[in-house]
Amino acid sequence: MGELRLMKGNEVLAEAAVRCGCDGYFGYPITPQSEVMETLMELQPWTTTGMVVLQAESEVASINMLYGAAATGKKVMTSSSSPGISLMAEGISYIAGAELPCLIVNVQRGGPGLGTIQPSQADYFQAVKGGGHGDYKLIVLAPASVQEMNDFVELAFELAFKYRNPAMILTDGAIGQMMEKVELSDHKPRWTSEEVRQKWGSWATVGKVPGRPHNVITSLELDSGKMEVNNLRFQEKYRKMEAEEVRFEEIMCEDAEYILIAFGTSSRICQKSIELARAKGIKVGLLRPITLYPFPRQAVANLARRAKGFLVVEMSAGQMIEDVKLAAFDAGLSLPVEYFGRMGGILPSPGEVVEALEEKLIKK
Amino acid sequence: MNISDIIKPENLVYEKSKLQLNTIMHYCPGCSNGVVHKLISEVLEELGLQERTIGVSPVGCGVFAYNYIDIDWQEAAHGRAPAVATGIVRTNPDKIVFTYQGDGDLASIGAAEILHACNRGENIVVVFINNGIYGMTGGQMAPTTLEGQVTSTTPFGRNIDLNGYPMKITELIAQLPGTSYVTRQSVQTAAAVRKCKNALRKAFQNVDQKKGTSFVEVVSTCNSGWKMSPVQANKWMEENMFPFYPLGDMKDSEKNAPVSKN
């Protein structure tokens, strides 16, 4: 059993980074996630594990510092909130194009623009459909508890290095600011230079040694024939992720007539809605996508075969609902798929979700 | 003496650096970039730094620097090379890291990154090619374009009212306590090339000794962008660029007061 603590989600991200052997954090302050860097600066991991923590001059610089360090095979991360992630979009596209493993955390707040500092899920499209330019995908993990803020840091790095692809933890101000009981992971040592060379020396810029051609990390390829080949390789990698890395949770779906579909904070709210609805005799369950990319399309299709309707609950104007509809449509299934959500930093209440379920699906 | 005599090893009078790859350069004939590449290769070879060095190439004419020098390289987004280099050197303090940037990359879109990297005193070499124009995209105005200089976006010459002043960014950088060595060089004559090589050697030695940022500007020609012959371009540079961008060391922590960092 690891160490039990009461901690904020943001603080846990910092602890988990140090404990999983992260080599570096580069970030810029923005509410509601500044505790990540603040906690790291308190922990001073450079005096213990040797992890580097640097406050950059901007999010633009942070993401490019990540590029530089990740390209040397180091395990590095940044965190920000919505407007800061928009600034990083260029760098994220370059990182995806250069196939670099790293972790980017988005503790979302309400947008668009400067928006609000309250929790939101309105960056779903940005996270799973791109955000930067070009055909690329991030591995996107959506924690729903402070415990998962701990667990997903290590998981994100594992997947990022497995696929040489940037991974994102897409969370929000609610989970970032909330405290829960958390069992912290045990400390793992950072990779030594020799380990990095052995594991990633075939591609990482660890210094050119005799006997191998020099390593070049770039996303540039002016020959469009070769660039298409690169893109085909990326797509092949994304198909492999879709086949092997889908993660989701089903709660009380066995006998459910109606299914709520929600991730992160809204999935927690929906769990309460299920308690309330079941007390009223409504048989309802929850599908919680854990990987937003790759999206649990098969799980949606399986539930679509037997459910009377889906209610997709989001803290946005309805973004994930498009992927739900596509998954059902592609499986040749037709059922009512409705949306309920709040925007701009307002959290839906468990009761509102039940009302929406009755209004939009049951009374119809 | 026939060809087979000429190529006998004992008749060898000049050999390119072992770090210079055989890739045919994309630079225009007369461009200064090729000379600077040769100097970096020679310096790294002479100092025995090949295995420890990681170069960061920019967006601009230097983008393909990674095709010409046989070290590990990273290609950075436009202007972001100093941030990329920061990420490398902070997590790999034993490495020799340098950026290679043009005037658009360093002084325009990347002004924030270069100022902050230098201000933190990142232990890196910055090689700054200043030819007063955007070469790669076809000769547009750069921050360092001189007043009155004609470019494709200043067809009637750079107008201060419209375009602002040419930026002496190297002078700005020399003010920052994080920099240990800031110099302005050129490569249009054999003598200048020798001096520039000495400056680059000093810069890389500084980084090997963890002295903070060493910044080497090379005032360069872009005869294609300037629409001149290489000889005319050298003359134009000497007559117009040098008075505004005077050559020489601006700061050397060995000679001046010691810097505050590293």
Next chain:
Amino acid sequence: MTEEIIIAGFGGQGVLSMGKILAYSGIMEDKEVTWFPSYGPEMRGGTANVTVIVSDGRISSPVLHEYDTAIILNQQSMDKFEQAVKPGGVLIYDPNGIIRPPKRTDINIYKVEGTRAAIEMGNPKVFNMIVLGGYLKVKPVVTLQNVERGLEKSLPPRYHNMIPLNLTAIRKGGEILEAMPKP
């Protein structure tokens, strides 16, 4: 057992730390806990509130629209949360600054004169612990022993000399708790 609590008052009244000590005490009792604050500019001088959930099982939503217990420390919070107490639930308030006392008849209302008692104890800072003591008298979701362990865990060692005073304040709260008669 699942206990869903809202604690609401002014920033600076120790609302968030009261919730934190309660949550930490829950952990000492091997319970699941969630502490969900209002955050942002309203923390700085305006109203502050925190939802605390203590449960024997997995906790669903940290966001609630109705509560088993509301601990109310100013009028704005009374206006906002009186109606959010579940029928049969508990509302505890400090009458200091309350100009419109709660009127509901379908809940159990208690008064803790924490502000006055804290001044009498000579330490206004223990106000929130007095109120917490009142709450624990009504709903003993955690034992005093585990509150002590929670304080040890949540306070930096340099403040551990304050723990006895805090425990005294908690006991005081239990003593001065007053059930309000139903009209």
